[in-house]
Amino acid sequence: MAKLLTPDICVIGAGSAGLSVAAAAAAFGVDVVLIEKGLMGGDCLNYGCVPSKALLAAAKAADNVRKAAGFGVGAPEPEIDFARANDHVRHVIGTIEPHDSQERFEGLGVTVLRSPAEFTGHDTVKAGDTEIRARRFVIATGSSALVPPIPGLDQVPFLTNESLFDLRRLPEHLAIIGGGPIGLEMAQAHRRLGAKVTVFEAQKALGKDDPEMAAIVLERLRSEGIEILEETAVETVDEADGKVTIHGKGKDGSALSITADQLLVAAGRAPNVAGLGLEKAGIAFDRKGIAVDQGLRTSNSKVYAIGDVAGGLQFTHVAGYQAGLVIRAILFRLPIKMTADIVPWVTYTSPELGHVGLSEKQAHARLGDKVKVLTADYAGNDRAQAEGRTIGRLKLVAGPRGRLLGAEIAGEQAGEIINLLSLALSKNMTMKDLAGFIAPYPTLGELVRRAAISYYAEAPKNVWVRRVIAFLRKFG
Incomplete structure (x- = not known):
């Protein structure tokens, strides 16, 4: 027989958004169940913000050595030990990890269940052998790398942000599909650490930013030797002799092919909604994520959705902002409204x-x-x-x-x-x-x-x- 829990709040997902809700609710003495099927800390800690900025810091250190002569400081070309740079990434994750750990949250009074979660009804979720009937639910399952339907892509090895930071050897040539913040940050990081880098972008690189400001960044990236192919559609991908070849068509219609030893797919994010049983709970969603109103409530009045899974702006600080709003709504019955106009964002290139x-x-x-x-x-x-x-x-x-x-x-x-x-x-x-x-x-x-x-x-x-x-x- 399944074990039954009846907390005040059930949070699904232990990334930035879910952890913030769970910690705040527990601080007020509220009974909270937190469900996570993967790693505590979610994408930001393990595959996103933290490791990417740590690798960028290593790359910036190398760039500072190269530019030291301009300040009258003699320095040879830096020797890059990519494995040690990766060790730095792992060290940073490990240092932050205890703050997001199961042990810490259990110490705060949160019941943590490490299992997939699935709605079985309007107000019921099952996680392993446990059934949870809560007064309110908060879905904070985040997003994953979107893999575009490019012919041949499913037949070749490729990296996403979830596997990129496992590399122990610097790619000789890194090809990247996607010229947004993730793609260009990782392009610069690997270029400064010694790799050749080619970026494919179907539209304009950094297309969501001010064109004048984006041009300043793109000019700098190109000056460092990064090849950025804008308005270039990737048509097919294939593999031969352990290398991947990307075939594309430029904005003038000309065909081109680039062969690299590693391929990173950074073509956007997809909300993590699969397997949640949203239909059984009457929660509306589509490929962009779970539909929410201005108060972050879903079509099921007992359920909120925050962070990447709710679509919209996909940033860790937005997840934290929304977590604070939901706490106000659930605990204090205050009206809330997500105000997107005040949300900042930063691309951490140089x-x-x-x-x-x-x-x-x-x-x-x-x-x-x-x-x-x-x-x-x-x-x-x-x-x-x-x-x-x-x-x-x-x-x-x-x-x-x-x-x-x-x-x-x-x-x-x-x-x-x-x-x-x-x-x-x-x-x-x-x-x-x-x-x-x-x-x-x-x-x-x-x-x-x-x-x-x-x-x-x-x-x-x-x-x-x-x-x-x-x-x-x-x-x-």
Whole structure:
């Protein structure tokens, strides 16, 4: 006979979203069951954000050695031990792992079940030999690498983000299908560690970002020797003598073939909905994920869906944001609404590419000529000059009365600078606010003030401003 549990909340998936819900609920003394069929920590810890940034850090160290001579520091071409770089990746995962472990969450009072979960009814889930009837369910099963239906792909060996970080030997030539953030981050990492890299992108690389800012990043990647084939469709893939050949068609219709010893598929993500028995619970979903309303509730009023499985913006910090909203709704009965306009994102190439709020194009579409775009170049920043990091630009999108609508950054530490602008956007700050704070000198953060101050560039030419100054001068 199956064991029966009746918690207040049942969370399915122990990735970023699920762990955040479980930890917060347990902190308030709520009875929580957490179900995970795979690794605790989910994709972010084991196959995504953490290992990719660790490998990028190793690659950046190699690049710093190559550029040391420009600072008067003699250094030979770096010797790359790819296996040790992989050890660094494993070490970082291992260091963070205890925070997401089953032992920690059981210590918090969470009941953790390591088994696949399947809905058997409107308010019932089965996990192994345990049946869970909860007041509320939260589905946070995440997503997996999307494998496109390319002829021959299922007949050749290929990597995804789930297997890439198991490599112990640097590929001689790494081919990548997909020119989005994952594909280009891993392209630069492997190129800087010594591999030849070719990227295939059917549309425009970094197509979801501001074209002007994306161009800055793409130019830098190409200058490092990465071949980026945009508007190039991959038509077939085959294997011979242990190597994979990718056959494609360029934007001009010309055929091309590239042979590599490793192929990485980074062509997007697919929500993890298979095997959950969603139909039995009356939960609507499609290939994009589980359908949710503005309050993240599914078509079954007892069930919420958050993180990648709910479609939309697929980022770890979005999963955490949504987890916080769901906790407010379940525990405190507060109304919630997912606000996508305040969500930032960063691509961690060098230079980094950061975004928050409305893009220039979106702002003009909504407000027309009421939008003002302000920029500041890294080349005009003293800290960037001192460190030789002058490639980049910051862009602020201002609306009526100077209110910040959005921001774009391509440059060194864009991910850190976007934090300030994300806060400013969420608090409805204006150019006056951003021009009025004191930035320590010299920092890259001064770029924000410089761009904001330019909002008032025409003020000295205003005839009324000049008349007021002239009038005030008469009083001594």
